[in-house]
Amino acid sequence: xxxxxxxxxxxxxxxxxxxxxxxxxxxxxxxxxxxxxxxxxxxxxxxxxxxxxxxxxxxxxxxxxxxxxxxxxxxxxxxxxxxxxxxxxxxxxxxxxxxxxxxxxxxxxxxxxxxxxxxxxxxxxxxxxxxxxxxxxxxxxxxxxxxxxxxxxxxxxxxxxxxxxxxxxxxxxxxxxxxxxxxxxxxxxxxxxxxxxxxxxxxxxxxxxxxxxxxxxxxxxxxxxxxxxxxxxxxxxxxxxxxxxxxxxxxxxxxxxxxxxxxxxxxxxxxxxxxxxxxxxxxxxxxxxxxxxxxxxxxxxxxxxxxxxxxxxxxxxxxx
Amino acid sequence: xxxxxxxxxxxxxxxxxxxxxxxxxxxxxxxxxxxxxxxxxxxxxxxxxxx
Numbered sequence: 501x502x503x504x505x506x507x508x509x510x511x512x513x514x515x516x517x518x519x520x521x522x523x524x525x526x527x528x529x530x531x532x533x534x535x536x537x538x539x540x541x542x543x544x545x546x547x548x549x550x551x552x553x554x555x556x557x558x559x560x561x562x563x564x565x566x567x568x569x570x571x572x573x574x575x576x577x578x579x580x581x582x583x584x585x586x587x588x589x590x591x592x593x594x595x596x597x598x599x600x601x602x603x604x605x606x607x608x609x610x611x612x613x614x615x616x617x618x619x620x621x622x623x624x625x626x627x628x629x630x631x632x633x634x635x636x637x638x639x640x641x642x643x644x645x646x647x648x649x650x651x652x653x654x655x656x657x658x659x660x661x662x663x664x665x666x667x668x669x670x671x672x673x674x675x676x677x678x679x680x681x682x683x684x685x686x687x688x689x690x691x692x693x694x695x696x697x698x699x700x701x702x703x704x705x706x707x708x709x710x711x712x713x714x715x716x717x718x719x720x721x722x723x724x725x726x727x728x729x730x731x732x733x734x735x736x737x738x739x740x741x742x743x744x745x746x747x748x749x750x751x752x753x754x755x756x757x758x759x760x761x762x763x764x765x766x767x768x769x770x771x772x773x774x775x776x777x778x779x780x781x782x783x784x785x786x787x788x789x790x791x792x793x794x795x796x797x798x799x800x801x802x803x804x805x806x807x808x809x810x811x812x813x814x815x816x817x818x819x820x
Numbered sequence: 821x822x823x824x825x826x827x828x829x830x831x832x833x834x835x836x837x838x839x840x841x842x843x844x845x846x847x848x849x850x851x852x853x854x855x856x857x858x859x860x861x862x863x864x865x866x867x868x869x870x871x
Contacts, residue, residue: 562821573848577856578865647869649861659869674869684868758870785868792867 582653582679589654590681593626594642601701621645621658628665630656630673631697633820634690641683643698647674656683656783659761665698666705666805668777672761677785677796684785687796692749693730695816696781696800702808706816707781707800708733710749729819732803740778743767747780751797752787760784760797778802 621627626642633639647657656675663669675684690696692715696707708729711719716735719725725734736744746766753760761782764770779802787796806814825843829836860866
């Protein structure tokens, strides 16, 4: 405080100054007292009585937190770690397939592409490569024979006893939608006429997704049917008869409906001679995502095939 | 549980921290590479085939 100018009246200073100084002192004392008081309290809780109930409640809480962490870790495992493990297996399978293809003498495909030697498929071994150009250039998987959990960890798996690529009947493949490389993660996004390209040692096969159930009725008048991509694609009931009435681009079924991978989907007991059967491709995966309540099924029909040649890539591969 | 483990870890503070991290990593690895691969086929998440 700046020194005040001396005041004319001498009576005031004692009444003003002395009580104020005392007040400040008192305040300081109280402040320090408080500090000491709090310090004491901080020291006190160190030895609390550990009752049984207290331990039990804490143990229960810790157990709940631990279980929550385990569940979160499982999600991480399912969505990311299995991808890493499967990527390695898929790479090995692809490498094995590549070396097999390059070491074998490639016999030129028969002049009639409808007649070709049937390859013997070995379970767990890759025998074909699969591309879906609309999903991007990097979408490629080697397809293995067999659909057990072990096989599907490697990549999409071919249902045993269904047709081979390019054969009349139903070339059926299962694949994971979540984790394990999730090859069929986006299967629900496939539209009619999207290409699915399958490469074997000797041939390329171009399959195209069939018209969806809501497109079947007006397909002829649908402008989409005039697209170049849709050449050879039409509702199968109109081209091949009623046996194929239920075969549409996409369907969602219950897991027990194995008839979707029959030679003629949904017609297990049909007696159509092979030469009159369509060359179909069927992809199956779980639905909805993260659940196994239903199955998502995509049907496609072969529209083109090319012999494998050095440096040749089907033009369909650049679609997308 | 966690308090009990921490009190029973030997050594000075920095060593205890290292030991705790090793324990956590060990448990996570056990879950990831042994428990989850065993449990996963038994859970209804990822069946993709029709029968």
